[in-house]
Amino acid sequence: MEATVASARRRGRRLVWALVVAGIACAWARQVPFRLRAPHARQVFVCGSFMHWRCMALRRGRHGVFRRRLAVAPGLYEYGFRVDGRWRLGRHAPRVRDGLGGHNDLLVVGR
Template identity: 75%
Template sequence: MAATNRGRRGRGWVSIGILAVFGLGCAAAHEVPFRLYAPAARKVLVCGSFAHWRCVALHRGRHGVFRRRLAVAPGLYEYGFRVDGHWRLGRHAPRVRDGLGGHNDLLVVGR
């Protein structure tokens, strides 16, 4: 879904290790904020089709909010959060059926 440009590096996204969309200088990518309130969690990851379902760790912020901004190319994506090993969805995103009897959050990134 995402076009990449291997000729230059994008704004420091190489460190997160998602090569399909992040870190390769995708010119049309938008910074998308991911946030999840999980005060009792030790580890929160965001996993989505925008990264071929590879998971990226979110950073613990104040008051139990985990967050991270990721560069995502324009498109329609499904995603969710892995909280201490358990799948969880956000509170405000629209949901779609995942085809396996569950649901995922829906992310729409414009051009």
């Protein structure tokens, strides 16, 4: 019984520490606008290393411009867009090699 209680306390302390660190990261995060003009697209997602390569849907706006603002912590990141299932890069961001024979856009978020 005592081992279970001690284990639960350790897990609780780790959880509190993780929440504190996440709160600090969120306090430093910047709202970064992502935008892609794709007038014929049905779905557009932004995927990047700042989200561990998970994708977030962008919202269709006027004239086929998809947009979304995301909170991103300061750092150097790679990202791209998934347009109707195909990988696509933006027009204005610098590009870097992805190490797999392709390219990604580069995002620099300052403090």
